[in-house]
Amino acid sequence: MGTTKKIIQNTLIYFLLIIGYVYLYVININTVLNPSQEEVVKSKIDFVYQQF
Amino acid sequence: MLKKIGLFHIVPFLLASLIFVFLYHLFISDIIDNHVNIKPLKTTEISGKQEVHAGKYGNLSEVDHAELEFIASIKSKNQLTLMGSSEFTYSKFTTYKYLPAKKNYQVLGIGHAHHQSLSMLIELLAAHPENLNTKIVFFISPDWFNTEGTNSKAFVEYARPNFLNRIINDSTISLEYKEYLGQYIDSRLNEFDGVSKSMTSFMKIFIDNQTNYISLKKLKQNIKDNFKGTISKPIIENINYKLNITNTIKNSTFLNYDSIAKALQLKFISNIQSNSIYVNDNYYNKYLSNKKESILNQPNLKTNEEYLDFKLLLKYVIERKMEASFIILPLNPYYYKNTEVFLPLIDSIKLNLEKHDLPYYNLYVSDTLSYDPGILNDVMHFGDYGWMKVNKYIDSLYYGNH
Numbered sequence: 089m090g091t092t093k094k095i096i097q098n099t100l101i102y103f104l105l106i107i108g109y110v111y112l113y114v115i116n117i118n119t120v121l122n123p124s125q126e127e128v129v130k131s132k133i134d135f136v137y138q139q140f
Numbered sequence: 141m142l143k144k145i146g147l148f149h150i151v152p153f154l155l156a157s158l159i160f161v162f163l164y165h166l167f168i169s170d171i172i173d174n175h176v177n178i179k180p181l182k183t184t185e186i187s188g189k190q191e192v193h194a195g196k197y198g199n200l201s202e203v204d205h206a207e208l209e210f211i212a213s214i215k216s217k218n219q220l221t222l223m224g225s226s227e228f229t230y231s232k233f234t235t236y237k238y239l240p241a242k243k244n245y246q247v248l249g250i251g252h253a254h255h256q257s258l259s260m261l262i263e264l265l266a267a268h269p270e271n272l273n274t275k276i277v278f279f280i281s282p283d284w285f286n287t288e289g290t291n292s293k294a295f296v297e298y299a300r301p302n303f304l305n306r307i308i309n310d311s312t313i314s315l316e317y318k319e320y321l322g323q324y325i326d327s328r329l330n331e332f333d334g335v336s337k338s339m340t341s342f343m344k345i346f347i348d349n350q351t352n353y354i355s356l357k358k359l360k361q362n363i364k365d366n367f368k369g370t371i372s373k374p375i376i377e378n379i380n381y382k383l384n385i386t387n388t389i390k391n392s393t394f395l396n397y398d399s400i401a402k403a404l405q406l407k408f409i410s411n412i413q414s415n416s417i418y419v420n421d422n423y424y425n426k427y428l429s430n431k432k433e434s435i436l437n438q439p440n441l442k443t444n445e446e447y448l449d450f451k452l453l454l455k456y457v458i459e460r461k462m463e464a465s466f467i468i469l470p471l472n473p474y475y476y477k478n479t480e481v482f483l484p485l486i487d488s489i490k491l492n493l494e495k496h497d498l499p500y501y502n503l504y505v506s507d508t509l510s511y512d513p514g515i516l517n518d519v520m521h522f523g524d525y526g527w528m529k530v531n532k533y534i535d536s537l538y539y540g541n542h
Contacts, residue, residue, distance in 0.1 A: 131295070
């Protein structure tokens, strides 16, 4: 396989990987597939009420 | 070996990144700016009759109609809304119980622990169409300024989805407030489990307005927002309140606040058995028996998050010409040994209020000699005597009775 062909092939692979990353992690594919799902927002930190 | 990696991996990766950025800007960038204010596609109407003219809600999830009652209270010209935090107890001498019971005044209290400036601002922003000239009293607890501002759990509790949706969809609300909320959400993103569409939109407003922000983060936000916009068509539901405001008839019962207050003060002091720092026995035995005193940290007024939140709240109150007043609570100087470190903060709050002719009742003191025993039930929460002093002030200020 020629050097140019290999570079083009890897460029394509990296391009697809970037697209995949964007869809899976940046856009969050779950919200794309289920746009009407109920939004639940919670705090991960449990702040205990302090008296003082 | 290194040459091979560079040629077959680094170069293709950079090329792929460039192609991605090029294609992204070619096809997507032209719609970036169209999503700052996402048009609501659906409107939910919350309608009903105002039924509550007294008492308090810790938060607006307490009962189904609490949200409607809050908006009605803000809208009603005859009802006084009180916003406070953990001093809002169930005592019959609290303003929201005492004045309705004795004088048939309409008073509604909102809040419990951690209900601080930012939460109050969000609730008022959500009532933007209803809040012009509203009658409102803010209870300012100095202890808030010893925290890092509103915590994420309190934000989730008080910044209700309906409220955030309403704020983001209301184009008459200044972008400054939306950007500030976006900054808050962005800075605490790791503390949230799940982020709603409106929260994302607030963040986008903030990120878009940061010229010096890390571009990768900005790019990531834009991709996220626009792909969602083009593929899943986000719906930020619009909320419309249709309220039937109702009124009660005030009575003119004369109350001798001073004598009632004095009796409550004497009763409080004579009931204390366990300590000489004017803290009720139950509280003292539960929380203070192993911790006799505490030291306060002096808030830095340039960086204190709560103070910045408070200043923005104040700006909004002035902007909306609210008939607002402020009660500044004391801290018990018998327990807090350096209450004087809060004086610059209190002075600054007072100065801001005076500058805009906003009435306030400052009960903060910096030494034990100036402290009025019984005004607090413990180290920071009003006792019945304190509430009675507040009742007198509010009756005089809003209803003209001395």
